[in-house]
Amino acid sequence: MEIVIVDDAEQVARHAADAVVRALRRKPTLVLGLATGSSPVAAYEELARRVQAGELDFSGVQGFALDEYVGLRATHPESYATVIARDVVAPLHMTPSLVHVPDGRGQDLDAAARDFDAAIAASGGIDVQILGIGANGHIGFNEPGSSLRSRTRVKTLAARTRADNARFFDSFEDVPLHCITQGLGTISEARELILVAQGATKAAAVAAAAEGPVTAMCPASVLQLHPRATMILDAKAAADLAHRDYYLHVAANKGRVQEYAGLSDYPPTGLELSAAR
Ligand code: GLP
Secondary structure, eight states: OEEEEESSHHHHHHHHHHHHHHHHHHOTTOEEEEOOSSTTHHHHHHHHHHHHTTSOOOTTOEEEESEEESSOOTTSTTSHHHHHIIIIITTTTOOGGGEEOOOTTSSOHHHHHHHHHHHHHHTTOOSEEEEOOOTTSOBTTBOTTOOTTOOSEEEEOOHHHHHHHGGGSSSGGGSOSEEEEOOHHHHHTSSEEEEEEOSGGGHHHHHHHHHSOOBTTBGGGGGGGOTTEEEEEETTTTTTOTTHHHHHHHHHTTTOOOOOTTOTTOSOTTOOOTTOO
16 A cells, blocks of 8 residues: 655645546546545545646546435435535536446335446446545445445444534434445455545544554455555644654655665666556
């Protein structure tokens, strides 16, 4: 896992946007996994600025939301279908028919979940999955105890998550009890994972996810099993990391090839360590 520690939330957004742009330049028909919540909002805004400046074209990009509440009308202002349409699809000028959100209102929610995984597979799989992290270590809505191999399915929200999300609703009771979320197995199949976190309230969850044991009790710890996972953190979210100095050292030496005294044939001309993570 690569851990990028930057000073503030603005730099988190810029780094995350840069990672998406690199992927988009490689593949204009990118399949992008879209997180909701407040964490990635500034990154979406940064991408939107570049779209408006004519630098980026998201019209060929397919999008898959991470999750959706059960029971909210798709037009409810806090349904993730509405949030994704308003905060991502419109500002990034994405093609609405290419963006998918699990159907949390259907008669058969298990079928809706299976259909969602099938749609991801039919797209060729998610290239880049953007993630936030809950204060209890959840990603998507995979609460502690979620199987590390779980598929998209119905879950019951933890009281902590409902309390955290109550700020988007009139009251705690108005926060739905259930959701459909991509599973940890589903998320792990994305080719690249980018988790963004800002602020002191995320510090404990970030440290547990990055440096604790891989365990269903900290769902974000599944990132440790992924070959291409990056956490982009501001200083406050990184505050509890025991190996913080090492991550900064890695970043400071990224792309730099050591020159050994007395070994005149090393490094060979043109050698780059751009992949050193
Ligand atoms: C929400 C979402 C997650 C999100 C997390 C953190 O409930 N389902 O995808 O990453 O909880 O939210 P926030 O970014 O607002 O702190």
